[in-house]
Amino acid sequence: MIAVHFGAGNIGRGFIGQLLNQAGYEVVFVDVNQELVDELNLRQSYEVQLATEGAPLSQVTGVRAILGKDIETVAQTIAQADLVTTAVGPSILPHIAGAIAEGISKRLAGEARALNVIACENMIGGSQQLKGYVYGLMSPEDQSRADEWVAFPNAAVDRIVPLQKHADKLLVTVEPFFEWVVDQSQIKGEVPAIEGVTYVFDLAPYIERKLFTVNTGHAVIAYLGYLYGYGTIDEALQDQEIQQAIRGALQETGELLQKKYHFEKETHEAYVEKILGRYSNRMLADHVTRVARSPIRKLSPNDRLIGPATQCVERGISAEYLGLAIAAALLFDYPEDPEAMQIQSDRKQNGFAHAMQSYTGISEESLLGAIVMKHARSLQDRIISN
Numbered sequence: 001m002i003a004v005h006f007g008a009g010n011i012g013r014g015f016i017g018q019l020l021n022q023a024g025y026e027v028v029f030v031d032v033n034q035e036l037v038d039e040l041n042l043r044q045s046y047e048v049q050l051a052t053e054g055a056p057l058s059q060v061t062g063v064r065a066i067l068g069k070d071i072e073t074v075a076q077t078i079a080q081a082d083l084v085t086t087a088v089g090p091s092i093l094p095h096i097a098g099a100i101a102e103g104i105s106k107r108l109a110g111e112a113r114a115l116n117v118i119a120c121e122n123m124i125g126g127s128q129q130l131k132g133y134v135y136g137l138m139s140p141e142d143q144s145r146a147d148e149w150v151a152f153p154n155a156a157v158d159r160i161v162p163l164q165k166h167a168d169k170l171l172v173t174v175e176p177f178f179e180w181v182v183d184q185s186q187i188k189g190e191v192p193a194i195e196g197v198t199y200v201f202d203l204a205p206y207i208e209r210k211l212f213t214v215n216t217g218h219a220v221i222a223y224l225g226y227l228y229g230y231g232t233i234d235e236a237l238q239d240q241e242i243q244q245a246i247r248g249a250l251q252e253t254g255e256l257l258q259k260k261y262h263f264e265k266e267t268h269e270a271y272v273e274k275i276l277g278r279y280s281n282r283m284l285a286d287h288v289t290r291v292a293r294s295p296i297r298k299l300s301p302n303d304r305l306i307g308p309a310t311q312c313v314e315r316g317i318s319a320e321y322l323g324l325a326i327a328a329a330l331l332f333d334y335p336e337d338p339e340a341m342q343i344q345s346d347r348k349q350n351g352f353a354h355a356m357q358s359y360t361g362i363s364e365e366s367l368l369g370a371i372v373m374k375h376a377r378s379l380q381d382r383i384i385s386n
Contacts, residue, residue, distance in 0.1 A: 002081045004074070004103075006030045006096050007088040008040060008065055010161040014048050014172035016087050016120050019180065021060045023194040025083065029065040030074050030099070039169050040065035046170035051283035055173075071099045078103025079110065083192055084117040087157075090126065090297065093119065097133035105138060108145045114189025115150045118182060120157045122215060124207055124302055127152040127186075151188035156181045156207040158214055160278060162286035177278055181206045205261040208307075209268075212253040214275055215304040220246045220321070221279060222291035223328035227379060233279055233286040246276070248321030253308045255317050289337070295329050296339040299359045305329060306360050313368050323371030327379055330356055330372070352376050 003020045005012055008029035017027045031037055040046070045061040066073050078084060078100060088096060100117065107115065117134075119126035131152035135143050159178040166173075184191060184199035191199060200206060218233070224245055225236030236242050250272050257263055292298075299306055309322040330352065333344045347355040353364040353373065362369045 001025045001083075002028060002077065003083040003085060004028050004030060004078050004081045006068075006084075006086040007092075008033065008036050009087070010164065010172045010174075011087040011120075011159070013046055013060070013170065014161050014174040015157070015159045015178060016085050016180075017063065018048050018058070018060050019194055019196045020083070020085065021063065022196075023192070027060075027063045028077055028081075029063065030068050030096070031065060032068040034067060036169070037065040037067050043170065046172070047168070049171060049173045050176050051173050051281055052176050055283070068096070068099070071102060074099040075102035075106050078115075079106035081115065084115065086117075086119045086121065086126075086130065088121070090121050090123045090129075091294075093121070093126070093130045094133045097130065098137055100130070101134045101137040104134065104146055104150055105142050108142055108149065112145070112149045116187055116189070116192065117150065117152050118155050119152070120155055120180065122157070122211070124211065125154055127154045149188060151186055153186035154183045154203050154207070156203060156210050158210050160281075160284055160286065162284045163290045173284070175278060175281060175284055177274075179206075179210065205257075205263070208260070209257055209263070209271070211304055212257060212308045213250060213272060214278075216253050216308060216322070216325075217246050217250050217272075217275055217279065218291050219298060219304050219329065220249045220325040222288045223295075223325055223332055225288040226292055226332055226334065227328050227383065230288055233288060233291060234282045234284070236288060237276075237280050245321050245324055249325055250275075252312050252318055252320070252322055256308055256312050256315065259315060259317075260311075289334050292329070292332055292334065292340075293337050294339050295332050295337070295343060296359055299326070299329055301361050306362070309368055310362075313366075319368055320371060323368060324375040324379075326356075326360065326362075326372045327375035330359070330376065331379055331383070 001024055003025035005017055005027055008031035020027050029040055041064055044063055047057050047059055050056050119130045157180050160175045164173055181198045181200055183203040185201045221233050221236050224242050230236035254268050298304055305326050309319045312319040332340045334340045343355055343359055356362050
């Protein structure tokens, strides 16, 4: 069995690629990093280290890689593959659509058989968005045939894999916890037998539980941690104000999730405590600037901050701590992050309220807008005083 996986980075190797390998797939990575591709092809293996006591290592063997710009080879491999997955980041999905479209077309020209393409990204409906990009590059005839044989099942994925550097270029450190949930109702053909994957017929509760707990909480710590001068997530969590903010934000999102999806209160609170324990893992040493990066995407209407905040307000749930995190995100001014610099340029030229409206869709006159503005003034006063 062959699995083509786009993205040979830390998440690709340390999470998705490892599970696919353990399930018996020959994993063929596709990446734009020539050095990484060459190293994978030279060694055809790599190690994954768990960030836990003893730092145990496991070997992933029988892998190879293709350079992303070699569209023909990528397409030929997809034509023969049993599964296609991605872990490239939402903004990169349009850029890999061409190779996937060509691969599907080649596949359909031969003996047609089912293929599932699963986008393992931190976003809602990632596979369906990828499908839109892919279909936009295919002929109407191929689109019609693909409807019969090719599926793009949505997925929710969760594993903390921080930025890291090792003497071994391929070694990757990951946390012990992981979750990969796939919408079984959208699958074509046989359900892929991958140990560690949970198949469900209603993905929405799992996607929003993860996004509005793990990603929301991470964002609260990262944006406040950056403004308060901390370097890593575990350091920021030692700050009592940040602890109060994250617990407050996750209480707000928890109330929302319980109302929407009828999660049991005790079960969800236990889930939150597990998440908080994961953040404080010092062996991960996750940098606040990595977690906070790309604030424009993370401030979009359906993402980890604005999504739950607006839904909380609509349902009469407090969004006080979520509003604080939104304000902090709009003040994130890390010089090496282009999206942060874009927001700051807009804020300085046109004012905070204009930037808030432009990047979040929240107006100054709204209830949520008033909360965010209040916290922005307080944070700015704190920054000036320091």
